[in-house]
Amino acid sequence: MQNTTNQIPLQTLHLFPALDKALIDLLQSLTAEEWQLPTIAKLWTVKDIASHLLDGNLRTISYYRDNYLEAVGNINSYADLVVYLNQLNMSWTNATKRLSPQVLIELLASTAKEYIEQLQKLDPFETATFSVAWAGQEKSANWFHIAREYTEKFIHQQQIREAVGRQAILTKELFYPFIDTFMYALPHTYRNVEAVTGTVIQIKILTDIGGEWNIEKTGSGWELKKNITSTPVAIVNITPEIAWKLFSKGITPEEALKKITINGHEKLGAVALQMISVMA
Structure with a gap:
């Protein structure tokens, strides 16, 4: 895997630690009122987005480390997949409303390293388990799946920053790979x-x-x-x-x-x- 790093069209894996650190630093600076602010992500508050990011960490670890994936119903179209994901996200954010902001921060911090380690184990050129459907792909390479994961973490942190008026992560190092993936x-x-x-x-x-x-x-x-x-x-x-x-x-x-x-x-x-x- 190390020998093929330079051949990866989108290199994002090395950016996850910096993005995670920026997130934890941001969340630790928020007031109780800021955690409850609405965001550009429709019905989600700042706290809901933080919870969603934790869900991403935990589901990735569960799947790649423990080979565990909850059974999914019939998904026969892109629209079906969107409905399923929206329901999945809503059930999680509703359940974790009972968690304190501090608990969310601690869990995000403690799962970040393991999450990255699981992505590092993937062969970048093998077919990913989950394709990047928004790019119209039925099959995607792991390097693109990882880049998609990077955009998820980037966009949700940016949504929090927009809501609380903190300095954005719109830097060349972090933003360019994000928008490059989107394209x-x-x-x-x-x-x-x-x-x-x-x-x-x-x-x-x-x-x-x-x-x-x-x-x-x-x-x-x-x-x-x-x-x-x-x-x-x-x-x-x-x-x-x-x-x-x-x-x-x-x-x-x-x-x-x-x-x-x-x-x-x-x-x-x-x-x-x-x-x-x-x-x-």
Whole structure:
């Protein structure tokens, strides 16, 4: 596994400790009132999100370390999967409302290391047990599954920070791998969009913590490309502050459209605003 590290398209595993430390430091600084503040994550409070993050740690350890997975009912579509996950999340957050913030912090801190150790044991190029469905994949490699896990931890911590008004984790080190992972959903977002072969659309996340991502229409569909030779027919310019909310359903495409700019073919560019890189 160590010999293939440099070949992994998305390297996120090394970032988990820094993200976890930032979370624990943040939670330890919150007042009792801040724990109960509403968040951009619809019906969840700050405490609910912290509880959800703990659920992620515990379920990962249970599955990979103990080979334990609760039986799942019939899931025959993406919509079925979303319903199942929403029910799973709701039952957990409801049950853990009786836990104190301090207990949540202690459990998050004590499970973080074991959680990371389980991910480190995965062969990055083997097929993951759980595919990244929001990217339109029925099968995913473990490196993409791990990157998806990173985005989960990033987005939920960012939601807490937004709610309590603390400095964001929008840094080049932590944000770029997050948004880079999210962009893998672009081809799936454009899957039903007709265009001439060779058409290129560029998504530009502004400032020095962002970057440029391109999708090109080929004979077999839309493909994500970092480097292109053709001039994009549309360039969608989005700030990091808008991007993380938009692509996680924190704001609607209509709201985002008022705060971003599209150069060139506006209709083709606006399709990118429909991208959802979370299970929702």
